Each structure stands twice: as structure tokens, then as C-alpha cells.
Amino acid sequence: QVQLVESGGGLVQPGGSLRLSCAASGRFSSVNRMGWYRQAPGKQRELVAAITSTGNTAYEDSVKGRFTISRDNAKNTMYLQMNSLKPEDTAVYYCNLDDHALGRQYWGQGTQVTVSS
Numbered sequence: 001q002v003q004l005v006e007s008g009g010g011l012v013q014p015g016g017s018l019r020l021s022c023a024a025s026g027r028f029s030s031v032n033r034m035g036w037y038r039q040a041p042g043k044q045r046e047l048v049a050a051i052t053s054t055g056n057t058a059y060e061d062s063v064k065g066r067f068t069i070s071r072d073n074a075k076n077t078m079y080l081q082m083n084s085l086k087p088e089d090t091a092v093y094y095c096n097l098d099d100h101a102l103g104r105q106y107w108g109q110g111t112q113v114t115v116s117s
Helices: none
Strands: 003-007 011-012 020-023 032-039 046-052 057-059 068-074 077-080 091-099 104-107 111-115
Touching: 003 091, 003 104, 020 032, 020 091, 020 111, 032 068, 032 077, 046 068, 046 077, 057 068
Parallel strands: 011 111
Antiparallel strands: 003 020, 020 077, 032 046, 032 091, 046 057, 068 077, 091 104, 091 111
16 A cells, blocks of 8 residues: 655745645655646646656646656655646645556645745
């Protein structure tokens, strides 16, 4: 059983910063991709950023230059450093693990990020 636990969400003013963490536990392949998705009210869930187990990264256009994704494979933990936050970044952020070897995906419970003055 794989569990993903997010932390670090909260309320921040526009222009502020937050750092999200996602701790993975359980048994999964060392070859995987982890990612952060977000879902705002009335909108579809979208990929924000992703990172492979070898460190390759990808970002959604609107967060490039503001967000940085990273991971510590020894700790099975992924991070999302979010700077210069905007009100449109407000959403529930979900951690995802895509286990390529087993063909399975896992999701965290989500953490709320609210950007408001």
C-alpha cells in the first residue's frame, strides 16, 4: 500500500511563497515520476510540475520561473517551492506518483493553497 502525504499548504498574500512537501511510503518502483497537480473550484485538475526519478523536470507554462520542483529519493519526498504566488494559483494541490514498472498511479489527499490579500 503506497501512501502519499502532502503538507505545507496555507494562506499567503500575493507575491508570497510557500513550500509544499509530499512524503511517499510503502512499496513502489524506483523508476517513477512524481508530480504536483492542482484543482481550482469549477476547473479540471491540471499538472503543475513533474519530476522523474532521474531528476528530469517539466512545468506548466504559467508557473515557469516561479515554481521549482525537487525530490530527495533517499527520503522518498518531493517538494514544490512556490514563489511570487498569484491569486490564480489558489487551488487544492495534489501529489501524484506514477509507478511505471507496476503501471499504477497514486494520489495524496490534497493540500489547500490560498493566495489572497
